[in-house]
Amino acid sequence: MEELKKQVYEANMLLPKYGLVTFTWGNVSGIDREKELFVIKPSGIAYEDLKPEDMVVMSLDGKKIEGEYNPSSDTETHRILYQRFPNVGGIVHTHSAWATSWAQAGRGIPCYGTTHADYFYKEIPCVRNLDAKEIEEAYEKNTGVLIADEFEKKGRDYEACPATLCKNHGVFSWGKDAMEALHNAVVIEEVAKMAARTEMINPKVIEAPQVLQDKHYFRKHGANAYYGQTKKVEE
Amino acid sequence: MEELKKQVYEANMLLPKYGLVTFTWGNVSGIDREKELFVIKPSGIAYEDLKPEDMVVMSLDGKKIEGEYNPSSDTETHRILYQRFPNVGGIVHTHSAWATSWAQAGRGIPCYGTTHADYFYKEIPCVRNLDAKEIEEAYEKNTGVLIADEFEKKGRDYEACPATLCKNHGVFSWGKDAMEALHNAVVIEEVAKMAARTEMINPKVIEAPQVLQDKHYFRKHGANAYYGQTKKVEE
Amino acid sequence: MEELKKQVYEANMLLPKYGLVTFTWGNVSGIDREKELFVIKPSGIAYEDLKPEDMVVMSLDGKKIEGEYNPSSDTETHRILYQRFPNVGGIVHTHSAWATSWAQAGRGIPCYGTTHADYFYKEIPCVRNLDAKEIEEAYEKNTGVLIADEFEKKGRDYEACPATLCKNHGVFSWGKDAMEALHNAVVIEEVAKMAARTEMINPKVIEAPQVLQDKHYFRKHGANAYYGQTKKVEE
Amino acid sequence: MEELKKQVYEANMLLPKYGLVTFTWGNVSGIDREKELFVIKPSGIAYEDLKPEDMVVMSLDGKKIEGEYNPSSDTETHRILYQRFPNVGGIVHTHSAWATSWAQAGRGIPCYGTTHADYFYKEIPCVRNLDAKEIEEAYEKNTGVLIADEFEKKGRDYEACPATLCKNHGVFSWGKDAMEALHNAVVIEEVAKMAARTEMINPKVIEAPQVLQDKHYFRKHGANAYYGQTKKVEE
Numbered sequence: 010m011e012e013l014k015k016q017v018y019e020a021n022m023l024l025p026k027y028g029l030v031t032f033t034w035g036n037v038s039g040i041d042r043e044k045e046l047f048v049i050k051p052s053g054i055a056y057e058d059l060k061p062e063d064m065v066v067m068s069l070d071g072k073k074i075e076g077e078y079n080p081s082s083d084t085e086t087h088r089i090l091y092q093r094f095p096n097v098g099g100i101v102h103t104h105s106a107w108a109t110s111w112a113q114a115g116r117g118i119p120c121y122g123t124t125h126a127d128y129f130y131k132e133i134p135c136v137r138n139l140d141a142k143e144i145e146e147a148y149e150k151n152t153g154v155l156i157a158d159e160f161e162k163k164g165r166d167y168e169a170c171p172a173t174l175c176k177n178h179g180v181f182s183w184g185k186d187a188m189e190a191l192h193n194a195v196v197i198e199e200v201a202k203m204a205a206r207t208e209m210i211n212p213k214v215i216e217a218p219q220v221l222q223d224k225h226y227f228r229k230h231g232a233n234a235y236y237g238q239t240k241k242v243e244e
Numbered sequence: 245m246e247e248l249k250k251q252v253y254e255a256n257m258l259l260p261k262y263g264l265v266t267f268t269w270g271n272v273s274g275i276d277r278e279k280e281l282f283v284i285k286p287s288g289i290a291y292e293d294l295k296p297e298d299m300v301v302m303s304l305d306g307k308k309i310e311g312e313y314n315p316s317s318d319t320e321t322h323r324i325l326y327q328r329f330p331n332v333g334g335i336v337h338t339h340s341a342w343a344t345s346w347a348q349a350g351r352g353i354p355c356y357g358t359t360h361a362d363y364f365y366k367e368i369p370c371v372r373n374l375d376a377k378e379i380e381e382a383y384e385k386n387t388g389v390l391i392a393d394e395f396e397k398k399g400r401d402y403e404a405c406p407a408t409l410c411k412n413h414g415v416f417s418w419g420k421d422a423m424e425a426l427h428n429a430v431v432i433e434e435v436a437k438m439a440a441r442t443e444m445i446n447p448k449v450i451e452a453p454q455v456l457q458d459k460h461y462f463r464k465h466g467a468n469a470y471y472g473q474t475k476k477v478e479e
Numbered sequence: 480m481e482e483l484k485k486q487v488y489e490a491n492m493l494l495p496k497y498g499l500v501t502f503t504w505g506n507v508s509g510i511d512r513e514k515e516l517f518v519i520k521p522s523g524i525a526y527e528d529l530k531p532e533d534m535v536v537m538s539l540d541g542k543k544i545e546g547e548y549n550p551s552s553d554t555e556t557h558r559i560l561y562q563r564f565p566n567v568g569g570i571v572h573t574h575s576a577w578a579t580s581w582a583q584a585g586r587g588i589p590c591y592g593t594t595h596a597d598y599f600y601k602e603i604p605c606v607r608n609l610d611a612k613e614i615e616e617a618y619e620k621n622t623g624v625l626i627a628d629e630f631e632k633k634g635r636d637y638e639a640c641p642a643t644l645c646k647n648h649g650v651f652s653w654g655k656d657a658m659e660a661l662h663n664a665v666v667i668e669e670v671a672k673m674a675a676r677t678e679m680i681n682p683k684v685i686e687a688p689q690v691l692q693d694k695h696y697f698r699k700h701g702a703n704a705y706y707g708q709t710k711k712v713e714e
Numbered sequence: 715m716e717e718l719k720k721q722v723y724e725a726n727m728l729l730p731k732y733g734l735v736t737f738t739w740g741n742v743s744g745i746d747r748e749k750e751l752f753v754i755k756p757s758g759i760a761y762e763d764l765k766p767e768d769m770v771v772m773s774l775d776g777k778k779i780e781g782e783y784n785p786s787s788d789t790e791t792h793r794i795l796y797q798r799f800p801n802v803g804g805i806v807h808t809h810s811a812w813a814t815s816w817a818q819a820g821r822g823i824p825c826y827g828t829t830h831a832d833y834f835y836k837e838i839p840c841v842r843n844l845d846a847k848e849i850e851e852a853y854e855k856n857t858g859v860l861i862a863d864e865f866e867k868k869g870r871d872y873e874a875c876p877a878t879l880c881k882n883h884g885v886f887s888w889g890k891d892a893m894e895a896l897h898n899a900v901v902i903e904e905v906a907k908m909a910a911r912t913e914m915i916n917p918k919v920i921e922a923p924q925v926l927q928d929k930h931y932f933r934k935h936g937a938n939a940y941y942g943q944t945k946k947v948e949e
């Protein structure tokens with residue numbers, strides 16, 4: 010558990026390093042699937058003051074197990090995503106500027122090239138706004154429910170597309186652990202930036218050919234991957 | 245008073261750190277409401293040469309009380325805002341690039357998402373140009389008068405929307421003290437950047453649903469706030 | 480002369496510091512009006528290798544007086560500008576990205592706000608391309624001739640507008656010495672960036688009211704200036 | 715060979731320094747034409763962990779000669795370019811953000827100014843997508859074949875235009891050695907950025923006059939070059 014707190018702390022500290030957050034606008038969590046406990050950043054604490062021991066430990070049914078501070082206000086979203094996405098080991102939430110601009114625009118990010126296809130299979134979706142009832146009832150929890158429901162409804166594989174935009178809000182990304190989720194948060198920001206500029210340069214642009222998307226995705230993922238130093242799935 | 249000078253000095257030094265100013269294009273002030281004295285940056289002094297003791301002390305009726313240098317040329321605007329906005333403890337003026345681009349465009353910043361709603365309730369307004377008579381008579385003073393008049397006329401709560409754009413000019417932000425005003429100056433620049441990109445990505449975009457704006461604003465502000473580590477209003 | 484070489488060297492070294500140049504794409508010069516000698520950066524030497532003693536000394540009639548290296552390939556443009564603009568003490572040439580984008584677009588930079596008006600009176604012009612004959616005959620020299628001719632023809636005061644764009648090329652700025660010219664090069668890049676974004680945010684935007692432009696320009700320049708710490712013209 | 719490995723290592727390390735790569739998204743190689751061996755970055759190794767001895771040595775017919783790791787997954791593209799472009803001594807591949815946005819937009823970069831013309835003669839082309847058969851057969855190899863074929867077919871001189879975009883993918887640049895190829899990778903990113911902004915500022919812009927393009931290209935390249943400190947071709 011101390012090891013997990015340290016990893017989650019380090020992934021949180023990389024958010025400002027990679028330029029993904031202003032002030033306290035982001036959080037990273039990681040889960041220990043055996044113990045069914047996840048570790049998350051405390052709410053509203055400045056990154057420069059953050060210490061590994063400030064991380065909050067939560068149970069999968071939503072109880073605070075350990076920690077001096079309140080957990081991130083987005084904790085319920087993380088919790089639901091861990092419940093609904095069983096192979097996810099880490100989750101990141103940010104308001105990173107380019108990805109959030111797509112979220113504010115209410116559009117998913119089309120796959121315009123291999124940088125996208127190397128990490129995300131097909132469009133990165135943008136889920137709808139919660140309605141008034143869903144917001145009043147349980148805003149953060151229902152955000153998680155909505156993401157998982159939309160992935161199911163649209164037949165999207167959360168492992169092949171490890172991120173989503175939330176309309177008028179920001180980004181959630183995930184991965185096999187906190188560091189991979191952080192890695193994917195960096196990638197989505199870069200991909201969001203290039204997609205916006207791509208449309209600026211060519212307003213009539215269409216998505217990359219599916220055969221090229223497949224080539225790049227499967228050269229890095231799955232049984233026949235050959236990118237990197239092993240044959241296993243890696244980034 | 246020495247404490248206030250130090251805080252105002254430090255908030256001024258954060259302007260270049262956060263990328264909000266080029267050369268001397270910005271200033272921060274803070275007020276001691278009991279003594280009715282405010283402290284402001286001297287005019288045209290480079291940030292690298294600035295020292296806490298260079299800060300100028302002004303009275304609320306516009307007399308220089310202490311300080312070797314002339315106060316910022318925008319001092320009269322600060323003074324009027326302190327008079328008209330009694331709960332304001334600190335004020336920041338910048339020409340930060342994205343927010344100033346909205347000001348030059350003559351448009352208020354629509355609320356496209358929760359990053360905005362977390363800090364500013366509804367649109368951040370852009371006040372009109374002063375007319376020739378107002379400029380000739382007392383340019384800086386009338387800038388303050390105009391801001392306060394427009395907030396009143398439009399029924400805007402200066403505490404719920406702690407910033408304004410001035411057409412063809414730049415930004416004023418405020419807060420309970422100099423540091424919170426500085427904090428809001430950082431946020432408006434980030435929000436201005438994302439709003440411009442949002443419209444670039446979706447030219448037909450509309451504002452975030454009011455119910456979502458309310459949720460985010462009131463989760464951080466007011467009696468039922470639950471963001472951060474206390475129940476009190478905090479950022 | 481050693482003093483001038485040192486100042487020109489230092490102004491050159493600020494080009495990469497302010498993000499105005501990539502590789503060797505820029506140069507600063509300064510003149511000693513009494514001796515009628517100007518000092519300029521050598522051609523094609525990387526900034527990290529530059530030393531004060533590498534600066535080249537040129538006479539106003541175009542002869543190399545001192546220096547191991549060839550002077551900047553743009554030396555003839557600097558020389559003509561010193562001849563034609565007698566109150567100029569320093570000149571900067573860059574391909575800074577935003578200003579050069581306006582130059583490539585073939586447009587002068589409209590005055591959209593007070594940041595512009597604080598330094599440049601009215602639009603910053605973009606001079607036309609040289610024609611084939613002018614290029615073949617003496618490209619760099621004729622660039623200087625063209626700038627001075629266009630300022631004359633359009634009745635522009637080179638002291639009130641201390642910079643120009645050259646179509647499909649880049650920027651020249653000037654000032655009372657090398658440091659002021661450098662300062663103006665920083666300002667034009669910032670102003671160019673904000674003007675482009677202003678048009679992106681409001682494609683129908685018009686220039687700032689003349690009365691506001693006047694107010695800001697004359698609050699910093701001329702007999703009645705009151706910005707900064709003296710009554711004299713200063714930045 | 716150790717010297718070459720060191721140079722290729724250093725050029726690789728400059729990719730993140732110049733902001734051209736995120737994570738491991740780029741690679742540099744250099745060739746020893748006498749030995750017909752080229753040195754390339756290993757696949758998927760983080761830049762902060764990279765050491766000169768990690769560089770992989772490959773033969774021009776595609777065999778790994780030396781090195782602990784797998785070579786870059788793009789090695790076959792480099793290999794074919796070395797075969798087809800006999801005067802090339804170094805190659806760089808990146809997904810640098812602005813250039814890749816042009817590639818994703820499927821457009822070559824028009825020559826809008828002298829910054830472009832100083833390094834690239836005429837438009838920087840964007841080669842078409844490979845078709846399904848070419849991708850399945852040998853994706854990376856056929857990328858190299860396509861680039862060389864398109865340069866031939868369009869009568870483009872690979873020495874006068876030392877870079878290309880690959881549609882929906884990224885950038886390849888080259889030069890007389892790894893460092894010059896890296897230099898050209900920096901230039902194309904800067905040129906791509908300014909070209910996009912140029913079109914934003916003036917949607918009806920046309921390319922720079924050919925006579926101006928010629929002047930700048932030939933002032934730096936070829937028998938009559940006079941930029942820099944020698945008469946020889948140099949950057």
